[in-house]
Structures are given as structure tokens and as C-alpha cells.
Amino acid sequence: MKLMQLTSVLTAAVIDGDGDVEIGGIETDSRGVKPGDLFICLPGHTQDGHQFAAQAAEKGAVALVVERKLVTKLPQVIVKDSRFAMAALASTFFNQPSERMKMIGVTGTNGKTTTTYLIEKILNDHGLKTGLIGTIQMKYDGQSFPMPRTTPEALELQRYLNDMANAGTECCVMEVSSHALEQGRVKGTDFRTAIFTNLSQDHLDYHHTMEEYRGAKGLFFSRLGNAFAKDERSRKYAVLNADDDAAAYFAKQTAAEVITYGLGDDADVRASNISITAQGTSFHVDTFRGQADISIRMVGKFNVYNAMAAIAAALLEGVPLEDIKNSLESVPGVAGRVEAVNEGQPYAVIVDYAHTPDGLENVLRTVNEFAAGRVFTVFGCGGDRDRTKRPIMGKIAANYSDVVFVTSDNPRTEDPELILKDIEAGLIEEGVPAESYKLIVDRRKAIEKAIEMASPGDVVLIAGKGHETYQLIAGEVLDFDDRIVAKDAIRGRQ
Numbered sequence: 324m325k326l327m328q329l330t331s332v333l334t335a336a337v338i339d340g341d342g343d344v345e346i347g348g349i350e351t352d353s354r355g356v357k358p359g360d361l362f363i364c365l366p367g368h369t370q371d372g373h374q375f376a377a378q379a380a381e382k383g384a385v386a387l388v389v390e391r392k393l394v395t396k397l398p399q400v401i402v403k404d405s406r407f408a409m410a411a412l413a414s415t416f417f418n419q420p421s422e423r424m425k426m427i428g429v430t431g432t433n434g435k436t437t438t439t440y441l442i443e444k445i446l447n448d449h450g451l452k453t454g455l456i457g458t459i460q461m462k463y464d465g466q467s468f469p470m471p472r473t474t475p476e477a478l479e480l481q482r483y484l485n486d487m488a489n490a491g492t493e494c495c496v497m498e499v500s501s502h503a504l505e506q507g508r509v510k511g512t513d514f515r516t517a518i519f520t521n522l523s524q525d526h527l528d529y530h531h532t533m534e535e536y537r538g539a540k541g542l543f544f545s546r547l548g549n550a551f552a553k554d555e556r557s558r559k560y561a562v563l564n565a566d567d568d569a570a571a572y573f574a575k576q577t578a579a580e581v582i583t584y585g586l587g588d589d590a591d592v593r594a595s596n597i598s599i600t601a602q603g604t605s606f607h608v609d610t611f612r613g614q615a616d617i618s619i620r621m622v623g624k625f626n627v628y629n630a631m632a633a634i635a636a637a638l639l640e641g642v643p644l645e646d647i648k649n650s651l652e653s654v655p656g657v658a659g660r661v662e663a664v665n666e667g668q669p670y671a672v673i674v675d676y677a678h679t680p681d682g683l684e685n686v687l688r689t690v691n692e693f694a695a696g697r698v699f700t701v702f703g704c705g706g707d708r709d710r711t712k713r714p715i716m717g718k719i720a721a722n723y724s725d726v727v728f729v730t731s732d733n734p735r736t737e738d739p740e741l742i743l744k745d746i747e748a749g750l751i752e753e754g755v756p757a758e759s760y761k762l763i764v765d766r767r768k769a770i771e772k773a774i775e776m777a778s779p780g781d782v783v784l785i786a787g788k789g790h791e792t793y794q795l796i797a798g799e800v801l802d803f804d805d806r807i808v809a810k811d812a813i814r815g816r817q
């Protein structure tokens with residue numbers, strides 16, 4: 324495709340130089356440029372992509388997209404916002420892949436991964452070829468790929484969506500993080516259904532205040548298109564958790580048809596008679612397409628919410644409620660989400676990805692509902708991320724546990740001991756006696772210690788890292804999997 328043709332989607336962009344140059348690919352990282360590429364200079368949070376234009380040229384870039392004119396021999400396309408340009412050019416270059424599939428997106432502080440997994444399962448069982456993009460992986464057409472982040476950057480996203488659509492995928496269900504919305508990573512992606520799970524504290528390092536954080540999530544709903552399009556395929560839906568205060572705000576922002584779920588009588592999809600055991604959760608559900616009694620194999624009231632969101636989304640795709648029920652009941656669980664580590668030991672060990680105050684409180688409430696004995700919680704908080712959540716999570720852990728093992732999550736570039744101290748501040752403020760908690764920097768040792776102390780009937784909850792198979796310490800990526808470490812510790816004791 325010629326530069327002029329590709330960039331014609333950017334009405335106000337100015338081309339300085341030869342617009343007839345042939346563009347073979349698009350790249351935003353100079354280190355990955357291949358001959359024939361168009362290099363887009365992005366102003367980042369730590370670096371300015373404009374500084375790498377010369378390096379990109381050396382590696383064979385044939386044109387640049389810039390926000391300010393550079394001294395260069397290459398033709399350059401001058402734009403106001405190169406992130407917007409990236410989204411527009413990527414979706415054009417890859418032939419608008421989101422218009423070739425039904426796109427379902429899930430945003431919210433907690434429950435995105437779980438909800439996307441449920442929807443993917445229901446739609447695939449129904450015979451709709453469905454792909455998935457999110458925290459754990461991307462998968463479609465029997466293949467899966469690990470993902471470095473929850474929501475890919477616009478350029479990668481359009482590339483992946485194109486691969487998916489070309490493989491015959493009919494629906495794509497993906498997680499849409501608040502970072503992605505704020506950075507415009509899903510601009511150029513045409514969503515049919517936007518789902519909201521819940522809003523609670525996280526990422527205040529990035530969004531600063533809860534209002535800003537809510538505003539970022541709101542972008543998802545305000546950007547959805549027309550609810551009343553003539554052909555059904557083009558209609559838009561906002562599926563909102565009516566029990567969360569933010570739902571009313573999102574409902575106001577959107578031009579899509581609002582479908583609600585929750586426990587209240589007014590919700591379009593509403594659950595009642597919730598019953599939780601260590602094996603799973605059962606509930607009754609009333610919907611705009613009938614009612615059913617459903618028993619899922621995942622524990623926790625919060626999973627009833629995830630299931631309701633999935634039910635609403637699947638009903639909108641025409642899946643009968645009876646089929647939805649069968650699919651939901653067949654899901655064994657999602658990796659690293661309330662995942663039991665079972666080596667035949669007389670106490671329970673559970674690995675969970677709760678890494679926010681609300682997530683931790685929810686999973687601990689659930690654990691307390693079925694724990695026959697004491698509850699031991701092993702957890703930490705990630706470094707280079709929201710610091711204000713640390714003491715809050717410390718308090719929550721103490722309130723719902725008999726003993727708390729405060730340890731490292733992914734310290735990244737921070738001093739691990741100081742992160743533990745931030746969490747301890749919450750424990751001290753709460754007046755938790757010193758014998759009720761331990762600070763153990765080494766996560767393996769903390770897990771071993773908790774498991775060593777467990778008696779029959781006790782529950783050891785290991786929270787924060789879930790499916791992760793690594794630990795990020797001082798810039799290094801070390802092998803670490805809570806499930807394997809816990810297994811070794813259980814076996815070591817036996």
C-alpha cells in the first residue's frame with residue numbers, strides 16, 4: 324500500500340515528501356523495524372519515539388509518522404496525535420479486522436479475565452468460532468499465545484485481530500484495561516458489546532484519583548456506537564453491573580442499549596438463591612430470555628456476577644439460556660483464579676490472582692465461608708504500581724485471616740522490604756498483634772512457612788500472582804509459580 328493511500332484515513336495529516344513510497348509494514352519500536360516499514364514516533368511515558376527516528380531509518384524504515392517535523396531524508400506524515408494515528412493506520416493497514424468479527428470487550432477492576440473465559444466457552448460451545456485476548460493469553464483456532472499485557476497496544480491489537488479474522492474467527496472477546504482506554508489502544512476497534520464488571524481501587528499510580536479512573540473506563544462506553552442501527556449486527560450494547568455505583572455514570576455516557584445485571588429486582592439479568600460451597604456456587608437466574616438454575620464449579624459470590632455478565636453477553640448473541648447453563652456448568656475454573664492445589668493433604672491450599680483491595684476482600688470472604696479451620700493468607704503487592712492500596716490490603720488480609728504472611732509479589736524496581744513495610748503500616752494501624760502476622764520477603768519461604776503451619780481443616784490462601792509463572796525482581800524475570808511452589812511445599816511436608 325502506498326503511503327498516501329494508507330494515510331488518507333487521517334484527513335488533516337500533512338505529508339512532507341514522497342507520498343508514493345510503498346509501505347510494507349508498520350512499527351513503533353525502532354528496535355523491531357524491518358526494511359519497508361513505516362515508523363510511528365510515539366511520545367511515551369519514559370521515552371520519546373521521535374528520538375529513535377534515525378535508528379529506524381538506519382534499519383530500513385521508508386517513512387515516518389511524527390507529531391513535529393524532524394530533520395530527515397525520509398518522507399514524514401505530520402499528525403496532531405501519533406497514538407490516534409497509530410490506531411487509525413493499523414486498522415486501515417490490517418483491513419478493519421474488528422468489522423469482520425463481533426467484538427465483545429470487558430472492562431472493570433476485577434473479573435475481566437474470568438468473564439472473558441466464560442463468554443468464550445459459551446460462544447464456542449454454541450458453534451460460533453470465538454477468539455480471546457487478555458491477561459493470560461490470546462487464543463483462537465486451537466492456538467494460544469502468551470501475552471505480555473492485558474490489552475495489546477493498538478498496532479499489535481489490529482495485527483492480532485486480523486490474524487484471528489483471517490483464521491475464520493467470528494467473535495472476539497477481549498479484556499480492555501483502563502490503561503488501554505486511557506492510551507487509546509482500542510481506538511479503531513469496533514465493539515458490539517461493552518461489559519462493565521465493577522470499579523474499585525487500583526492503578527491510582529497511573530490514574531491518580533478514582534474519578535479519573537472511572538473516567539478512563541467511561542471512555543469505553545462513550546465510544547460505543549448506535550444502539551438502533553437498522554441491521555441487528557451493527558447494534559451496540561452496554562452490559563452493566565447494576566449493583567456498582569459507576570453503572571449509572573456509564574449508562575449516561577453511552578448511546579448503546581443498556582442491559583443490566585445484578586441482584587436487584589430491576590436488573591435485566593438477576594441472580595437469587597446464591598449458595599456457596601467449597602466445590603462451587605449455585606444460583607437461580609431470571610433473564611429477558613427465560614430463567615434457569617445454574618451450578619458453576621467456581622466458588623464465590625463474585626463469580627455469580629461474572630457468570631451473569633457472561634449470560635447477558637451470550638443472550639445478546641442469540642445463545643439459548645439452556646445452552647448457556649450447560650456451558651457455564653462445564654467450566655472447571657480459570658487458571659490462577661481460586662485454583663485449588665491438591666496433593667491429597669488434609670488442609671486446603673488456594674492460589675488466587677486477587678491483587679486489589681476489593682479482589683482480596685472478595686476472595687477472603689469466600690474462603691471464610693467454607694474454611695473449617697483457620698485461614699492463613701500469603702500475599703504482597705506489586706512494585707512500581709499503586710502504593711496506596713498496600714496498607715488497605717494489609718488491613719483486609721488481617722481482618723479475614725488468622726495469620727497473615729506478608730511477602731513479595733513482583734517488586735519490580737522497588738526495594739522489596741519497603742513494600743512489605745507499606746503493607747505492615749496497615750496492620751499496625753489496625754492494631755493487629757505482632758504474632759498474627761509475619762513479614763517474609765522471600766515468597767517461597769513465606770509459602771513454605773504457611774503450609775508448614777496448616778492443620779487439618781485450615782485454608783492457606785496464596786494471593787496476588789495467580790497464573791503468573793515468573794517473579795519480577797530488580798529488573799530480572801525469575802521462574803516462579805505459586806502453584807508449583809505450593810505443591811513442592813505440601814509434598815515436602817508429607
Ligand SMILES: CC(=O)N[C@H]1[C@@H](OP(=O)(O)OP(=O)(O)OC[C@H]2O[C@@H](n3ccc(=O)[nH]c3=O)[C@H](O)[C@@H]2O)O[C@H](CO)[C@@H](O)[C@@H]1O[C@H](C)C(=O)N[C@@H](C)C(=O)N[C@H](CCC(=O)O)C(=O)O
Pocket residue numbers: 351352353354364365366367368369370371372375471472473474475476500501502503
Ligand atoms: C504505562 C504504560 O502503559 N506504558 C506502556 C507504554 O510505555 P511508554 O509510554 O513508557 O513507552 P516508552 O518506553 O516511553 O517508549 C516510547 C516509544 O519509544 C519507542 N522506543 C523506545 C525505545 C527504543 O529503543 N526505541 C523505540 O522506538 C517505544 O517503542 C515507544 O513507541 O507503551 C509501551 C509500548 O507500547 C508499553 O510497553 C508500556 O506498557 C508498560 C510496559 C506497562 O507495564 N503497562 C502496564 C501498566 C499496563 O498497561 N497494564 C494494563 C493492565 C492493567 C489492569 O490490570 O487493568 C494492561 O493492559 O496490561
Ligand SMILES: Nc1ncnc2c1ncn2[C@@H]1O[C@H](COP(=O)(O)OP(=O)(O)OP(=O)(O)O)[C@@H](O)[C@H]1O
Pocket residue numbers: 431432433434435436437438458473498520521625626628629659660661675676677678681682683685686789
Ligand atoms: N467480579 C469480581 N468482583 C470482585 N473480585 C473478583 C471478581 N472476579 C474475580 N475477582 C477476584 O479478582 C481476581 C482477579 O480476577 P480476574 O483475573 O478475572 O480479574 P481481571 O479484571 O482480569 O484482573 P486484571 O486487571 O489483573 O486483568 C480473582 O482472582 C478474584 O480473587
Ligand SMILES: N[C@H](CCC[C@H](N)C(=O)O)C(=O)O
Pocket residue numbers: 473678704705706708732733787788791
Ligand atoms: N494487571 C495487574 C496485574 C497485577 C499483578 C500483580 N501480581 C502485580 O505484579 O502487581 C497490574 O498490572 O496491575
Ligand SMILES: [Mg+2]
Pocket residue numbers: 435436437457458459473498
Ligand atoms: Mg485480567
